[in-house]
Amino acid sequence: MQEGILIKGYGGFYYVKIGKKLWECSLRGKFRRLKQSIIIGDRVLVRVLDENKGVIEEILPRTNELNRPAIANVEQVLITFALKNPDPDFLLLDRMLLMARQKDLPAVIFFNKADLAGEETVSDIVNIYEKAGYPVIPCSVKTGLGLDRVRFILKDKISVFTGPSGAGKSSILNAIQQGLSLKTGEVSQKIGRGRHTTRHVELLELDFGGLVADTPGFSVLEMPPVPREELDSFFPEMEEYAFQCRFSSCLHDREPDCAVKEAVKQGLIDPGRHQRYLIFLKEVIENERRY
Ligand SMILES: Nc1nc2c(ncn2[C@@H]2O[C@H](COP(=O)(O)OP(=O)(O)OP(=O)(O)O)[C@@H](O)[C@H]2O)c(=O)[nH]1
Ligand SMILES: [Mg+2]
Ligand SMILES: [Zn+2]
Numbered sequence: 279m280q281e282g283i284l285i286k287g288y289g290g291f292y293y294v295k296i297g298k299k300l301w302e303c304s305l306r307g308k309f310r311r312l313k314q315s316i317i318i319g320d321r322v323l324v325r326v327l328d329e330n331k332g333v334i335e336e337i338l339p340r341t342n343e344l345n346r347p348a349i350a351n352v353e354q355v356l357i358t359f360a361l362k363n364p365d366p367d368f369l370l371l372d373r374m375l376l377m378a379r380q381k382d383l384p385a386v387i388f389f390n391k392a393d394l395a396g397e398e399t400v401s402d403i404v405n406i407y408e409k410a411g412y413p414v415i416p417c418s419v420k421t422g423l424g425l426d427r428v429r430f431i432l433k434d435k436i437s438v439f440t441g442p443s444g445a446g447k448s449s450i451l452n453a454i455q456q457g458l459s460l461k462t463g464e465v466s467q468k469i470g471r472g473r474h475t476t477r478h479v480e481l482l483e484l485d486f487g488g489l490v491a492d493t494p495g496f497s498v499l500e501m502p503p504v505p506r507e508e509l510d511s512f513f514p515e516m517e518e519y520a521f522q523c524r525f526s527s528c529l530h531d532r533e534p535d536c537a538v539k540e541a542v543k544q545g546l547i548d549p550g551r552h553q554r555y556l557i558f559l560k561e562v563i564e565n566e567r568r569y
Contacts, residue, residue: 501558529559
């Protein structure tokens with residue numbers, strides 16, 4: 279048997295990449311019986327029938343799994359927001375960063391549509407997230423800004439795009455890989471949001487090496503069940519100061535002698551990031567009550 283990666287499902291068949299070739303596969307009935315689901319990104323063992331057909335006999339254990347849409351075994355998350363049209367929702371961005379960290383997945387932030395924002399706005403926003411400890415790439419499909427860096431990030435990795443509708447995820451992919459012609463959609467001027475153009479998930483192959491999944495963004499982002507004292511560990515820039523707080527259980531909210539709040543005051547931590555931390559803290563505490 280040969281090992282491959284499930285890259286798409288279509289018309290009842292499963293397309294598995296083994297080496298450089300694609301095999302049209304069916305799935306053993308036992309998986310349905312065992313209620314074992316197969317999802318894009320799964321590593322599978324295929325019994326080869328002829329030069330392009332096979333049967334999936336085994337689904338190998340996943341290193342990770344994201345839901346809605348389901349995808350397995352990714353190596354990094356590309357969180358994409360437009361700098362304008364639609365305006366970035368930083369609460370959603372921070373929620374996505376939190377999700378990635380909770381799954382132990384490296385995150386890279388793409389700020390697209392740099393052509394629509396003033397230079398100062400771009401550098402202010404980039405600064406906030408670089409200071410927070412994330413790789414940030416301002417880019418534009420229109421002018422080509424940053425696209426080489428985007429390629430470099432994607433090269434030889436299995437990546438997944440996320441971010442709100444209309445941010446330009448599919449457009450970025452079309453720009454860095456010839457022949458994809460993924461559908462893109464105008465941002466509605468009336469509601470200021472995208473139209474959910476991308477509707478299904480598949481892993482796309484990049485000529486320069488690597489696989490990447492375009493997605494409609496991950497729809498339900500629940501707060502992971504973290505204890506309140508550990509929420510600060512999801513904010514890399516806060517972790518640096520938290521150990522200097524007077525109380526080791528400090529939540530960096532109303533406690534005295536809080537090194538995190540002091541760092542916010544001194545401009546070392548972005549106040550917006552701290553505010554959003556406090557919003558998440560409230561959610562975490564509410565969740566504790568529920569369980
Ligand atoms: N001005 C400008 N427009 C862009 C840029 N990138 C994408 N767009 C436009 O933004 C709109 C949305 O782009 P899509 O690529 O469909 O966005 P998406 O993130 O894939 O959206 P969904 O598939 O709905 O999740 C399209 O009209 C694109 O032409 C950019 O860098 N600058
Ligand atoms: Mg899309
Ligand atoms: Zn503190």
